[in-house]
Amino acid sequence: MSRPLVVIPTYNERESLADTVARVREAVPEASVLVVDDASPDGTGALADELASADGAVQVLHRTAKNGLGxxxxxxFGWALEQGFDPIVQLDADGSHLPEQLSRLLDALEGTAPSGPADIVIGSRWVAGGVIENWPRHRELLSRWGSAYARAVLRLDTRDATAGYRVFRADALRRIRLEDVHTRGYGFQVDMLWHARDAGLVVVEVPVTFVERVRGRSKMSPVIVVEAMLRVTAWGVRSRLGARRAAPSAADQPRGAEAKRSNS
Ligand SMILES: Nc1nc2c(ncn2[C@@H]2O[C@H](COP(=O)(O)OP(=O)(O)OP(=O)(O)O)[C@@H](O)[C@H]2O)c(=O)[nH]1
Ligand SMILES: [Mg+2]
Structure with a gap:
Protein backbone atom coordinates (compact mmCIF):
# COMPACT_ATOMS: atom_id res chain seq x y z
CA MET A 1 0.00 0.00 0.00
CA SER A 2 1.41 3.37 -1.02
CA ARG A 3 2.00 5.81 1.85
CA PRO A 4 4.01 8.68 0.40
CA LEU A 5 6.01 11.12 2.50
CA VAL A 6 7.38 14.37 1.12
CA VAL A 7 10.47 15.53 3.04
CA ILE A 8 11.09 19.30 2.87
CA PRO A 9 14.41 20.45 4.40
CA THR A 10 14.44 24.07 5.52
CA TYR A 11 16.92 26.68 6.53
CA ASN A 12 15.50 30.21 6.58
CA GLU A 13 12.56 29.47 4.29
CA ARG A 14 9.86 31.32 6.21
CA GLU A 15 8.73 33.20 3.13
CA SER A 16 8.31 30.09 0.97
CA LEU A 17 7.38 27.20 3.23
CA ALA A 18 3.62 27.69 3.71
CA ASP A 19 3.03 27.98 -0.01
CA THR A 20 5.16 24.92 -0.80
CA VAL A 21 3.44 22.75 1.83
CA ALA A 22 -0.04 23.86 0.70
CA ARG A 23 0.81 23.07 -2.91
CA VAL A 24 2.13 19.60 -2.00
CA ARG A 25 -1.01 18.82 0.00
CA GLU A 26 -3.22 19.99 -2.84
CA ALA A 27 -1.30 18.27 -5.64
CA VAL A 28 -0.99 14.89 -3.89
CA PRO A 29 -3.52 14.81 -1.02
CA GLU A 30 -2.55 11.27 0.03
CA ALA A 31 1.02 12.40 0.73
CA SER A 32 2.16 13.34 4.23
CA VAL A 33 4.77 16.06 4.71
CA LEU A 34 7.81 16.14 6.99
CA VAL A 35 9.53 19.53 7.37
CA VAL A 36 13.11 19.13 8.60
CA ASP A 37 14.27 22.43 10.04
CA ASP A 38 17.77 23.16 11.27
CA ALA A 39 16.85 25.77 13.91
CA SER A 40 16.37 28.47 11.28
CA PRO A 41 16.99 31.90 12.82
CA ASP A 42 14.10 33.38 10.79
CA GLY A 43 11.50 31.28 12.65
CA THR A 44 10.80 28.74 9.90
CA GLY A 45 10.59 26.02 12.59
CA ALA A 46 7.81 27.84 14.46
CA LEU A 47 5.93 28.37 11.22
CA ALA A 48 6.29 24.66 10.43
CA ASP A 49 4.78 23.86 13.85
CA GLU A 50 1.81 26.09 13.02
CA LEU A 51 1.31 24.28 9.71
CA ALA A 52 1.51 20.94 11.54
CA SER A 53 -1.09 21.91 14.12
CA ALA A 54 -3.46 22.99 11.35
CA ASP A 55 -3.00 19.79 9.29
CA GLY A 56 -2.49 16.33 10.80
CA ALA A 57 -0.66 15.16 7.67
CA VAL A 58 2.18 17.63 8.31
CA GLN A 59 4.93 16.86 10.82
CA VAL A 60 8.12 18.63 11.83
CA LEU A 61 11.57 17.35 12.72
CA HIS A 62 13.49 20.01 14.63
CA ARG A 63 17.25 19.76 14.54
CA THR A 64 19.38 21.79 16.88
CA ALA A 65 21.84 23.36 14.43
CA LYS A 66 22.54 23.86 10.75
CA ASN A 67 24.37 20.67 9.91
CA GLY A 68 23.91 20.45 6.18
CA LEU A 69 21.32 19.28 3.68
CA GLY A 70 22.61 15.69 3.63
CA PHE A 77 14.96 9.08 5.89
CA GLY A 78 15.70 7.09 9.06
CA TRP A 79 12.53 8.44 10.66
CA ALA A 80 10.45 7.79 7.51
CA LEU A 81 11.58 4.15 7.31
CA GLU A 82 10.79 3.60 10.98
CA GLN A 83 7.32 5.07 10.45
CA GLY A 84 6.66 2.86 7.43
CA PHE A 85 6.37 5.55 4.76
CA ASP A 86 6.83 4.43 1.15
CA PRO A 87 7.75 6.06 -1.18
CA ILE A 88 9.84 8.94 0.21
CA VAL A 89 10.20 12.20 -1.70
CA GLN A 90 12.86 14.95 -1.56
CA LEU A 91 11.56 18.44 -2.37
CA ASP A 92 13.11 21.88 -1.81
CA ALA A 93 11.12 24.46 0.15
CA ASP A 94 12.04 27.39 -2.08
CA GLY A 95 9.59 26.78 -4.93
CA SER A 96 12.17 25.41 -7.35
CA HIS A 97 10.49 22.00 -7.45
CA LEU A 98 6.87 22.11 -8.60
CA PRO A 99 4.59 19.97 -6.39
CA GLU A 100 2.21 19.91 -9.35
CA GLN A 101 4.71 17.64 -11.14
CA LEU A 102 5.07 15.18 -8.25
CA SER A 103 2.45 12.73 -9.53
CA ARG A 104 4.48 12.43 -12.70
CA LEU A 105 7.48 11.29 -10.64
CA LEU A 106 5.33 8.92 -8.56
CA ASP A 107 3.86 7.40 -11.74
CA ALA A 108 7.35 6.78 -13.06
CA LEU A 109 8.23 4.90 -9.86
CA GLU A 110 5.23 2.63 -10.34
CA GLY A 111 6.15 1.93 -13.93
CA THR A 112 3.15 3.60 -15.50
CA ALA A 113 5.66 5.67 -17.48
CA PRO A 114 7.17 4.15 -20.66
CA SER A 115 10.47 3.65 -18.80
CA GLY A 116 8.98 0.86 -16.61
CA PRO A 117 9.19 0.60 -12.80
CA ALA A 118 12.06 2.23 -10.94
CA ASP A 119 13.69 2.19 -7.53
CA ILE A 120 14.52 5.91 -7.67
CA VAL A 121 13.02 8.66 -9.83
CA ILE A 122 14.91 11.89 -10.46
CA GLY A 123 13.11 15.09 -11.45
CA SER A 124 15.58 16.02 -14.13
CA ARG A 125 16.49 19.33 -15.74
CA TRP A 126 18.89 17.84 -18.22
CA VAL A 127 16.81 15.29 -20.15
CA ALA A 128 14.57 16.06 -23.14
CA GLY A 129 11.57 18.03 -21.92
CA GLY A 130 13.36 19.45 -18.87
CA VAL A 131 12.84 23.20 -18.44
CA ILE A 132 14.70 25.88 -16.49
CA GLU A 133 12.87 29.08 -15.57
CA ASN A 134 14.66 32.29 -14.60
CA TRP A 135 18.04 30.76 -13.94
CA PRO A 136 20.99 32.98 -14.79
CA ARG A 137 23.12 31.50 -17.55
CA HIS A 138 26.09 30.98 -15.21
CA ARG A 139 23.98 28.88 -12.80
CA GLU A 140 22.74 26.73 -15.67
CA LEU A 141 26.24 26.18 -16.99
CA LEU A 142 27.53 25.38 -13.53
CA SER A 143 24.80 22.81 -12.96
CA ARG A 144 25.22 21.18 -16.37
CA TRP A 145 28.96 21.11 -15.99
CA GLY A 146 28.80 19.77 -12.42
CA SER A 147 26.51 16.93 -13.49
CA ALA A 148 28.69 16.08 -16.48
CA TYR A 149 31.79 16.04 -14.27
CA ALA A 150 30.20 13.77 -11.64
CA ARG A 151 28.90 11.46 -14.39
CA ALA A 152 32.30 11.14 -15.98
CA VAL A 153 34.39 10.79 -12.83
CA LEU A 154 32.02 8.39 -11.03
CA ARG A 155 30.71 6.67 -14.19
CA LEU A 156 27.09 7.52 -13.39
CA ASP A 157 24.33 7.30 -15.99
CA THR A 158 22.15 10.03 -14.50
CA ARG A 159 22.11 13.23 -16.55
CA ASP A 160 21.03 15.48 -13.66
CA ALA A 161 23.28 14.08 -10.95
CA THR A 162 22.86 17.06 -8.61
CA ALA A 163 19.06 17.24 -8.84
CA GLY A 164 17.29 17.65 -5.51
CA TYR A 165 13.80 16.57 -6.62
CA ARG A 166 13.74 12.80 -6.09
CA VAL A 167 11.50 9.88 -5.17
CA PHE A 168 12.85 6.74 -3.46
CA ARG A 169 11.17 3.46 -2.76
CA ALA A 170 11.61 2.74 0.94
CA ASP A 171 13.34 -0.46 -0.07
CA ALA A 172 15.81 1.50 -2.21
CA LEU A 173 16.82 3.54 0.84
CA ARG A 174 17.32 0.31 2.79
CA ARG A 175 19.44 -1.18 0.02
CA ILE A 176 21.59 1.96 -0.17
CA ARG A 177 22.50 1.41 3.50
CA LEU A 178 22.22 4.96 4.74
CA GLU A 179 24.77 4.35 7.47
CA ASP A 180 27.37 4.15 4.69
CA VAL A 181 26.49 7.62 3.33
CA HIS A 182 28.79 10.11 4.99
CA THR A 183 28.32 13.32 3.02
CA ARG A 184 26.53 15.94 5.07
CA GLY A 185 26.59 18.89 2.67
CA TYR A 186 25.33 19.35 -0.90
CA GLY A 187 27.54 16.54 -2.31
CA PHE A 188 24.98 14.28 -0.64
CA GLN A 189 22.88 14.25 -3.83
CA VAL A 190 25.73 12.80 -5.89
CA ASP A 191 26.82 10.47 -3.07
CA MET A 192 23.34 8.91 -2.94
CA LEU A 193 23.41 8.19 -6.68
CA TRP A 194 26.80 6.63 -6.41
CA HIS A 195 25.59 4.33 -3.62
CA ALA A 196 22.44 3.57 -5.65
CA ARG A 197 24.52 2.52 -8.62
CA ASP A 198 26.62 0.20 -6.43
CA ALA A 199 23.45 -1.27 -4.95
CA GLY A 200 22.20 -2.09 -8.46
CA LEU A 201 19.13 0.15 -8.19
CA VAL A 202 17.13 1.30 -11.21
CA VAL A 203 17.24 5.10 -11.52
CA VAL A 204 14.84 6.78 -13.96
CA GLU A 205 14.87 10.47 -14.92
CA VAL A 206 11.65 12.34 -15.58
CA PRO A 207 11.80 15.84 -17.07
CA VAL A 208 10.68 18.64 -14.75
CA THR A 209 10.41 22.39 -14.81
CA PHE A 210 12.89 23.94 -12.38
CA VAL A 211 12.00 27.44 -11.25
CA GLU A 212 14.54 29.78 -9.67
CA ARG A 213 13.54 30.66 -6.12
CA VAL A 214 11.40 33.81 -5.98
CA ARG A 215 11.67 34.40 -2.22
CA GLY A 216 14.41 34.00 0.34
CA ARG A 217 18.16 34.02 -0.12
CA SER A 218 20.27 31.65 -2.16
CA LYS A 219 22.67 29.63 -0.01
CA MET A 220 24.86 28.55 -2.89
CA SER A 221 28.43 29.87 -2.82
CA PRO A 222 31.72 29.30 -4.68
CA VAL A 223 33.04 27.49 -1.59
CA ILE A 224 30.22 24.94 -1.81
CA VAL A 225 30.83 24.40 -5.54
CA VAL A 226 34.58 23.90 -5.18
CA GLU A 227 34.09 21.64 -2.18
CA ALA A 228 31.63 19.42 -4.06
CA MET A 229 33.96 19.19 -7.05
CA LEU A 230 36.95 18.23 -4.90
CA ARG A 231 34.89 15.63 -3.12
CA VAL A 232 33.67 14.03 -6.35
CA THR A 233 37.27 13.97 -7.59
CA ALA A 234 38.42 12.26 -4.39
CA TRP A 235 35.64 9.66 -4.66
CA GLY A 236 36.61 8.99 -8.28
CA VAL A 237 40.24 8.44 -7.31
CA ARG A 238 39.26 6.24 -4.37
CA SER A 239 36.94 4.12 -6.50
CA ARG A 240 39.62 3.60 -9.15
CA LEU A 241 42.01 2.53 -6.41
CA GLY A 242 39.37 0.06 -5.21
CA ALA A 243 38.97 1.73 -1.82
CA ARG A 244 35.73 3.61 -2.34
CA ARG A 245 34.15 2.74 0.97
CA ALA A 246 36.96 4.13 3.04
CA ALA A 247 36.03 5.46 6.46
CA PRO A 248 34.57 8.98 6.43
CA SER A 249 37.19 11.69 6.47
CA ALA A 250 37.03 15.21 7.86
CA ALA A 251 36.35 16.26 4.27
CA ASP A 252 32.99 14.48 4.43
CA GLN A 253 31.69 16.97 6.99
CA PRO A 254 29.75 19.95 5.68
CA ARG A 255 32.25 22.73 5.38
CA GLY A 256 29.78 24.15 2.86
CA ALA A 257 27.34 24.49 5.72
CA GLU A 258 29.81 26.69 7.55
CA ALA A 259 30.16 28.84 4.47
CA LYS A 260 26.41 28.99 4.13
CA ARG A 261 26.00 30.07 7.72
CA SER A 262 28.31 32.99 7.33
CA ASN A 263 26.60 33.78 4.05
CA SER A 264 23.07 33.99 5.21
N1 LIG B 1 17.47 21.39 7.20
C1 LIG B 1 18.34 21.96 6.34
N2 LIG B 1 17.88 22.40 5.14
C2 LIG B 1 18.78 22.99 4.31
C3 LIG B 1 20.14 23.15 4.63
N3 LIG B 1 20.77 23.76 3.58
C4 LIG B 1 19.81 23.97 2.65
N4 LIG B 1 18.60 23.53 3.08
C5 LIG B 1 17.32 23.51 2.37
O1 LIG B 1 17.51 22.69 1.24
C6 LIG B 1 16.77 23.17 0.13
C7 LIG B 1 17.75 23.47 -1.02
O2 LIG B 1 18.61 24.53 -0.63
P1 LIG B 1 18.83 25.86 -1.51
O3 LIG B 1 19.48 26.88 -0.66
O4 LIG B 1 17.57 26.23 -2.18
O5 LIG B 1 19.89 25.34 -2.50
P2 LIG B 1 19.86 25.41 -4.04
O6 LIG B 1 18.48 25.16 -4.53
O7 LIG B 1 20.94 24.52 -4.48
O8 LIG B 1 20.33 26.89 -4.32
P3 LIG B 1 19.47 28.26 -4.35
O9 LIG B 1 18.06 27.94 -4.66
O10 LIG B 1 20.16 29.07 -5.37
O11 LIG B 1 19.63 28.85 -2.99
C8 LIG B 1 16.02 24.40 0.63
O12 LIG B 1 14.73 24.02 1.01
C9 LIG B 1 16.86 24.85 1.83
O13 LIG B 1 16.13 25.57 2.78
C10 LIG B 1 20.59 22.67 5.90
O14 LIG B 1 21.76 22.75 6.29
N5 LIG B 1 19.66 22.09 6.71
MG1 LIG C 1 17.00 26.30 -4.21
Missing part, protein backbone atom coordinates in the same frame (compact mmCIF):
# COMPACT_ATOMS: atom_id res chain seq x y z
CA UNK A 71 22.49 15.34 7.40
CA UNK A 72 18.92 16.66 7.47
CA UNK A 73 17.80 14.20 4.78
CA UNK A 74 19.56 11.24 6.38
CA UNK A 75 17.82 11.84 9.71
CA UNK A 76 14.48 12.28 7.92
Missing amino acids: AAYLEA
Whole structure:
Protein backbone atom coordinates (compact mmCIF):
# COMPACT_ATOMS: atom_id res chain seq x y z
CA MET A 1 0.00 0.00 0.00
CA SER A 2 1.41 3.37 -1.02
CA ARG A 3 2.00 5.81 1.85
CA PRO A 4 4.01 8.68 0.40
CA LEU A 5 6.01 11.12 2.50
CA VAL A 6 7.38 14.37 1.12
CA VAL A 7 10.47 15.53 3.04
CA ILE A 8 11.09 19.30 2.87
CA PRO A 9 14.41 20.45 4.40
CA THR A 10 14.44 24.07 5.52
CA TYR A 11 16.92 26.68 6.53
CA ASN A 12 15.50 30.21 6.58
CA GLU A 13 12.56 29.47 4.29
CA ARG A 14 9.86 31.32 6.21
CA GLU A 15 8.73 33.20 3.13
CA SER A 16 8.31 30.09 0.97
CA LEU A 17 7.38 27.20 3.23
CA ALA A 18 3.62 27.69 3.71
CA ASP A 19 3.03 27.98 -0.01
CA THR A 20 5.16 24.92 -0.80
CA VAL A 21 3.44 22.75 1.83
CA ALA A 22 -0.04 23.86 0.70
CA ARG A 23 0.81 23.07 -2.91
CA VAL A 24 2.13 19.60 -2.00
CA ARG A 25 -1.01 18.82 0.00
CA GLU A 26 -3.22 19.99 -2.84
CA ALA A 27 -1.30 18.27 -5.64
CA VAL A 28 -0.99 14.89 -3.89
CA PRO A 29 -3.52 14.81 -1.02
CA GLU A 30 -2.55 11.27 0.03
CA ALA A 31 1.02 12.40 0.73
CA SER A 32 2.16 13.34 4.23
CA VAL A 33 4.77 16.06 4.71
CA LEU A 34 7.81 16.14 6.99
CA VAL A 35 9.53 19.53 7.37
CA VAL A 36 13.11 19.13 8.60
CA ASP A 37 14.27 22.43 10.04
CA ASP A 38 17.77 23.16 11.27
CA ALA A 39 16.85 25.77 13.91
CA SER A 40 16.37 28.47 11.28
CA PRO A 41 16.99 31.90 12.82
CA ASP A 42 14.10 33.38 10.79
CA GLY A 43 11.50 31.28 12.65
CA THR A 44 10.80 28.74 9.90
CA GLY A 45 10.59 26.02 12.59
CA ALA A 46 7.81 27.84 14.46
CA LEU A 47 5.93 28.37 11.22
CA ALA A 48 6.29 24.66 10.43
CA ASP A 49 4.78 23.86 13.85
CA GLU A 50 1.81 26.09 13.02
CA LEU A 51 1.31 24.28 9.71
CA ALA A 52 1.51 20.94 11.54
CA SER A 53 -1.09 21.91 14.12
CA ALA A 54 -3.46 22.99 11.35
CA ASP A 55 -3.00 19.79 9.29
CA GLY A 56 -2.49 16.33 10.80
CA ALA A 57 -0.66 15.16 7.67
CA VAL A 58 2.18 17.63 8.31
CA GLN A 59 4.93 16.86 10.82
CA VAL A 60 8.12 18.63 11.83
CA LEU A 61 11.57 17.35 12.72
CA HIS A 62 13.49 20.01 14.63
CA ARG A 63 17.25 19.76 14.54
CA THR A 64 19.38 21.79 16.88
CA ALA A 65 21.84 23.36 14.43
CA LYS A 66 22.54 23.86 10.75
CA ASN A 67 24.37 20.67 9.91
CA GLY A 68 23.91 20.45 6.18
CA LEU A 69 21.32 19.28 3.68
CA GLY A 70 22.61 15.69 3.63
CA ALA A 71 22.49 15.34 7.40
CA ALA A 72 18.92 16.66 7.47
CA TYR A 73 17.80 14.20 4.78
CA LEU A 74 19.56 11.24 6.38
CA GLU A 75 17.82 11.84 9.71
CA ALA A 76 14.48 12.28 7.92
CA PHE A 77 14.96 9.08 5.89
CA GLY A 78 15.70 7.09 9.06
CA TRP A 79 12.53 8.44 10.66
CA ALA A 80 10.45 7.79 7.51
CA LEU A 81 11.58 4.15 7.31
CA GLU A 82 10.79 3.60 10.98
CA GLN A 83 7.32 5.07 10.45
CA GLY A 84 6.66 2.86 7.43
CA PHE A 85 6.37 5.55 4.76
CA ASP A 86 6.83 4.43 1.15
CA PRO A 87 7.75 6.06 -1.18
CA ILE A 88 9.84 8.94 0.21
CA VAL A 89 10.20 12.20 -1.70
CA GLN A 90 12.86 14.95 -1.56
CA LEU A 91 11.56 18.44 -2.37
CA ASP A 92 13.11 21.88 -1.81
CA ALA A 93 11.12 24.46 0.15
CA ASP A 94 12.04 27.39 -2.08
CA GLY A 95 9.59 26.78 -4.93
CA SER A 96 12.17 25.41 -7.35
CA HIS A 97 10.49 22.00 -7.45
CA LEU A 98 6.87 22.11 -8.60
CA PRO A 99 4.59 19.97 -6.39
CA GLU A 100 2.21 19.91 -9.35
CA GLN A 101 4.71 17.64 -11.14
CA LEU A 102 5.07 15.18 -8.25
CA SER A 103 2.45 12.73 -9.53
CA ARG A 104 4.48 12.43 -12.70
CA LEU A 105 7.48 11.29 -10.64
CA LEU A 106 5.33 8.92 -8.56
CA ASP A 107 3.86 7.40 -11.74
CA ALA A 108 7.35 6.78 -13.06
CA LEU A 109 8.23 4.90 -9.86
CA GLU A 110 5.23 2.63 -10.34
CA GLY A 111 6.15 1.93 -13.93
CA THR A 112 3.15 3.60 -15.50
CA ALA A 113 5.66 5.67 -17.48
CA PRO A 114 7.17 4.15 -20.66
CA SER A 115 10.47 3.65 -18.80
CA GLY A 116 8.98 0.86 -16.61
CA PRO A 117 9.19 0.60 -12.80
CA ALA A 118 12.06 2.23 -10.94
CA ASP A 119 13.69 2.19 -7.53
CA ILE A 120 14.52 5.91 -7.67
CA VAL A 121 13.02 8.66 -9.83
CA ILE A 122 14.91 11.89 -10.46
CA GLY A 123 13.11 15.09 -11.45
CA SER A 124 15.58 16.02 -14.13
CA ARG A 125 16.49 19.33 -15.74
CA TRP A 126 18.89 17.84 -18.22
CA VAL A 127 16.81 15.29 -20.15
CA ALA A 128 14.57 16.06 -23.14
CA GLY A 129 11.57 18.03 -21.92
CA GLY A 130 13.36 19.45 -18.87
CA VAL A 131 12.84 23.20 -18.44
CA ILE A 132 14.70 25.88 -16.49
CA GLU A 133 12.87 29.08 -15.57
CA ASN A 134 14.66 32.29 -14.60
CA TRP A 135 18.04 30.76 -13.94
CA PRO A 136 20.99 32.98 -14.79
CA ARG A 137 23.12 31.50 -17.55
CA HIS A 138 26.09 30.98 -15.21
CA ARG A 139 23.98 28.88 -12.80
CA GLU A 140 22.74 26.73 -15.67
CA LEU A 141 26.24 26.18 -16.99
CA LEU A 142 27.53 25.38 -13.53
CA SER A 143 24.80 22.81 -12.96
CA ARG A 144 25.22 21.18 -16.37
CA TRP A 145 28.96 21.11 -15.99
CA GLY A 146 28.80 19.77 -12.42
CA SER A 147 26.51 16.93 -13.49
CA ALA A 148 28.69 16.08 -16.48
CA TYR A 149 31.79 16.04 -14.27
CA ALA A 150 30.20 13.77 -11.64
CA ARG A 151 28.90 11.46 -14.39
CA ALA A 152 32.30 11.14 -15.98
CA VAL A 153 34.39 10.79 -12.83
CA LEU A 154 32.02 8.39 -11.03
CA ARG A 155 30.71 6.67 -14.19
CA LEU A 156 27.09 7.52 -13.39
CA ASP A 157 24.33 7.30 -15.99
CA THR A 158 22.15 10.03 -14.50
CA ARG A 159 22.11 13.23 -16.55
CA ASP A 160 21.03 15.48 -13.66
CA ALA A 161 23.28 14.08 -10.95
CA THR A 162 22.86 17.06 -8.61
CA ALA A 163 19.06 17.24 -8.84
CA GLY A 164 17.29 17.65 -5.51
CA TYR A 165 13.80 16.57 -6.62
CA ARG A 166 13.74 12.80 -6.09
CA VAL A 167 11.50 9.88 -5.17
CA PHE A 168 12.85 6.74 -3.46
CA ARG A 169 11.17 3.46 -2.76
CA ALA A 170 11.61 2.74 0.94
CA ASP A 171 13.34 -0.46 -0.07
CA ALA A 172 15.81 1.50 -2.21
CA LEU A 173 16.82 3.54 0.84
CA ARG A 174 17.32 0.31 2.79
CA ARG A 175 19.44 -1.18 0.02
CA ILE A 176 21.59 1.96 -0.17
CA ARG A 177 22.50 1.41 3.50
CA LEU A 178 22.22 4.96 4.74
CA GLU A 179 24.77 4.35 7.47
CA ASP A 180 27.37 4.15 4.69
CA VAL A 181 26.49 7.62 3.33
CA HIS A 182 28.79 10.11 4.99
CA THR A 183 28.32 13.32 3.02
CA ARG A 184 26.53 15.94 5.07
CA GLY A 185 26.59 18.89 2.67
CA TYR A 186 25.33 19.35 -0.90
CA GLY A 187 27.54 16.54 -2.31
CA PHE A 188 24.98 14.28 -0.64
CA GLN A 189 22.88 14.25 -3.83
CA VAL A 190 25.73 12.80 -5.89
CA ASP A 191 26.82 10.47 -3.07
CA MET A 192 23.34 8.91 -2.94
CA LEU A 193 23.41 8.19 -6.68
CA TRP A 194 26.80 6.63 -6.41
CA HIS A 195 25.59 4.33 -3.62
CA ALA A 196 22.44 3.57 -5.65
CA ARG A 197 24.52 2.52 -8.62
CA ASP A 198 26.62 0.20 -6.43
CA ALA A 199 23.45 -1.27 -4.95
CA GLY A 200 22.20 -2.09 -8.46
CA LEU A 201 19.13 0.15 -8.19
CA VAL A 202 17.13 1.30 -11.21
CA VAL A 203 17.24 5.10 -11.52
CA VAL A 204 14.84 6.78 -13.96
CA GLU A 205 14.87 10.47 -14.92
CA VAL A 206 11.65 12.34 -15.58
CA PRO A 207 11.80 15.84 -17.07
CA VAL A 208 10.68 18.64 -14.75
CA THR A 209 10.41 22.39 -14.81
CA PHE A 210 12.89 23.94 -12.38
CA VAL A 211 12.00 27.44 -11.25
CA GLU A 212 14.54 29.78 -9.67
CA ARG A 213 13.54 30.66 -6.12
CA VAL A 214 11.40 33.81 -5.98
CA ARG A 215 11.67 34.40 -2.22
CA GLY A 216 14.41 34.00 0.34
CA ARG A 217 18.16 34.02 -0.12
CA SER A 218 20.27 31.65 -2.16
CA LYS A 219 22.67 29.63 -0.01
CA MET A 220 24.86 28.55 -2.89
CA SER A 221 28.43 29.87 -2.82
CA PRO A 222 31.72 29.30 -4.68
CA VAL A 223 33.04 27.49 -1.59
CA ILE A 224 30.22 24.94 -1.81
CA VAL A 225 30.83 24.40 -5.54
CA VAL A 226 34.58 23.90 -5.18
CA GLU A 227 34.09 21.64 -2.18
CA ALA A 228 31.63 19.42 -4.06
CA MET A 229 33.96 19.19 -7.05
CA LEU A 230 36.95 18.23 -4.90
CA ARG A 231 34.89 15.63 -3.12
CA VAL A 232 33.67 14.03 -6.35
CA THR A 233 37.27 13.97 -7.59
CA ALA A 234 38.42 12.26 -4.39
CA TRP A 235 35.64 9.66 -4.66
CA GLY A 236 36.61 8.99 -8.28
CA VAL A 237 40.24 8.44 -7.31
CA ARG A 238 39.26 6.24 -4.37
CA SER A 239 36.94 4.12 -6.50
CA ARG A 240 39.62 3.60 -9.15
CA LEU A 241 42.01 2.53 -6.41
CA GLY A 242 39.37 0.06 -5.21
CA ALA A 243 38.97 1.73 -1.82
CA ARG A 244 35.73 3.61 -2.34
CA ARG A 245 34.15 2.74 0.97
CA ALA A 246 36.96 4.13 3.04
CA ALA A 247 36.03 5.46 6.46
CA PRO A 248 34.57 8.98 6.43
CA SER A 249 37.19 11.69 6.47
CA ALA A 250 37.03 15.21 7.86
CA ALA A 251 36.35 16.26 4.27
CA ASP A 252 32.99 14.48 4.43
CA GLN A 253 31.69 16.97 6.99
CA PRO A 254 29.75 19.95 5.68
CA ARG A 255 32.25 22.73 5.38
CA GLY A 256 29.78 24.15 2.86
CA ALA A 257 27.34 24.49 5.72
CA GLU A 258 29.81 26.69 7.55
CA ALA A 259 30.16 28.84 4.47
CA LYS A 260 26.41 28.99 4.13
CA ARG A 261 26.00 30.07 7.72
CA SER A 262 28.31 32.99 7.33
CA ASN A 263 26.60 33.78 4.05
CA SER A 264 23.07 33.99 5.21
N1 LIG B 1 17.47 21.39 7.20
C1 LIG B 1 18.34 21.96 6.34
N2 LIG B 1 17.88 22.40 5.14
C2 LIG B 1 18.78 22.99 4.31
C3 LIG B 1 20.14 23.15 4.63
N3 LIG B 1 20.77 23.76 3.58
C4 LIG B 1 19.81 23.97 2.65
N4 LIG B 1 18.60 23.53 3.08
C5 LIG B 1 17.32 23.51 2.37
O1 LIG B 1 17.51 22.69 1.24
C6 LIG B 1 16.77 23.17 0.13
C7 LIG B 1 17.75 23.47 -1.02
O2 LIG B 1 18.61 24.53 -0.63
P1 LIG B 1 18.83 25.86 -1.51
O3 LIG B 1 19.48 26.88 -0.66
O4 LIG B 1 17.57 26.23 -2.18
O5 LIG B 1 19.89 25.34 -2.50
P2 LIG B 1 19.86 25.41 -4.04
O6 LIG B 1 18.48 25.16 -4.53
O7 LIG B 1 20.94 24.52 -4.48
O8 LIG B 1 20.33 26.89 -4.32
P3 LIG B 1 19.47 28.26 -4.35
O9 LIG B 1 18.06 27.94 -4.66
O10 LIG B 1 20.16 29.07 -5.37
O11 LIG B 1 19.63 28.85 -2.99
C8 LIG B 1 16.02 24.40 0.63
O12 LIG B 1 14.73 24.02 1.01
C9 LIG B 1 16.86 24.85 1.83
O13 LIG B 1 16.13 25.57 2.78
C10 LIG B 1 20.59 22.67 5.90
O14 LIG B 1 21.76 22.75 6.29
N5 LIG B 1 19.66 22.09 6.71
MG1 LIG C 1 17.00 26.30 -4.21
